[in-house]
Amino acid sequence: MTVRTRYAPSPTGVPHVGNIRTALFSYLLARRLGGQFILRLEDTDRARLVPDSIPKISESLQWLGLDYDEGPDIGGPYGPYTQSERLDQYQAAARRLIEQGDAYDCWCSSERLDAVRAEHQRLKQPPQYDRRCREDAGQAQAKREAEAEGRSPVVRFKTPREGTVTLEDPIHGSTPFDVATIDDFVMLKSDGFPTYHLAYIVDDDAMKITHVIRGDEWIPSAPRHLLIYGALGIEPPVLAHAPRILGPDGAKLSKRHGATSVFEYRDEGYLPEALFNFLGLIGWSLDDKTEIISKAEFIEHFSLERIVRNPAIFNAEKLQWMNGVYIREVIPEPDLVTMFVDRLEADFPPEIPRPIDRQLVAHVVPLIKERVKLLSEVPAYCDFFFTDNLSWSKEELLGKAYAGRPADAKAALGAVATSAVDVTWTHDDIEAALRSLADKLGAKAGDLFSLVRVAVTGKRVTPPLFESMEILGRERCLERLSQAASLVS
């Protein structure tokens, strides 16, 4: 039997990093075992539906590199892959369960349900449905009331009053549950839509899903699911409950903790490869030391059994470090050039002419790749290559070394320009020339370099000076030197 896993989010927004990690695990498992990974939309809650989140979900998956084999947008042999288009199947399953005596119509109003729940709570009893409609008499009465008010029924599962069901989970082992603590939960809502419990089971069965990986908040619901599988005569898939990802304060990861959606990470300049690596190592590890691991290696080694049980706090600093590793060590330079070009095109102010010179970027990449951790830092690091419109201030130019000595600074700048005229324009020769010039001027090399750095780049923090000057070219450097000189006087 071929392994099939799925990611089945409800379209309520852009996927969350915490949530999408279960997709990543599902993807890895499918690829590891040579099966299929599919996307399905669980849009059965019309109240929470956010329509434009649907393309965002597929875009998030694609961006992260979680390519799926079947899905709402690409189809597949078991479609449709959107639950709102499969209503007849859930209704048929519910009908069948009613006919079998495993479910029943419940006509109770939500007002009554609330009252029952409140009463149970007041008496410190478990807040369960009181099963009024489970009995013919109660049901008949409730039905009369409901019809008078024009209400439709829900379908509830007729949970056995006693017994045990046992969840066998590859991550958690086996957990027995006493069925008596489970109430008669709703499977089909009065609007004809199923609840999660019914819908996912019917779909997974129809779509031949073999392994379900979901958050461990589902463990308490698992016995209900086991009961439905049993009543429907379905062999349950492997149910694996992965720990969740928490914010720094131990609370569920949310907006308060900073970036949470996949798009936010993309926009801040994280690389999908790095985020993939990072997420894959939360709750799963290869061994005691592997930190940088490719998708191919993940696929080669992934297993459910090595997923840990405890929840993890999202360590944003480590992700940033890892992103830096990808930029400076993992991504091949030509690919990096493309990423930088795209970033610059998008982020540079409109004054800087487009298109961005790819050749120039290719020269710049080696200089800055080891000093940026995020793509978003790239423009500020190299804008002076792409515009001659520098905006230094006199104070910045003089810096600490030349503060109060503008005349000396001007003289130094002039001398640099003079010696630059006939030096061979390579970074080594430029450096040699400036060092001996510093000597001649009786200045500390570092002080002179700083002055030149600001004059040529407009900033105090830059890529290596001489390499930058080489790339900039003699003419542009001379021009900037003279502009700077006239500014300090």
Place this chain on the structure above:
RNA sequence: GGCGCCAUCGUCUAGGGGCCUAGGACGCCGCCCUUUCAAGGCGGAGAUCGCGGGUUCGAAUCCCGCUGGCGCUACCA
């Protein structure tokens, strides 16, 4: 209230009875390198393995209890 899950450095984790005076990584601190910023190299601090009982010659590892954190207890997923 009921039911359940979880528990190793601040964080992510390795570990599955002796290899553990607990290893790696991020972060932090110091030194080195150095034209700024990074990167890199070296070193350091940091966990009585939540607590208490067992079992065992021996426990971070197995068992029980407790505590703590979290989750579920919806016509949400």
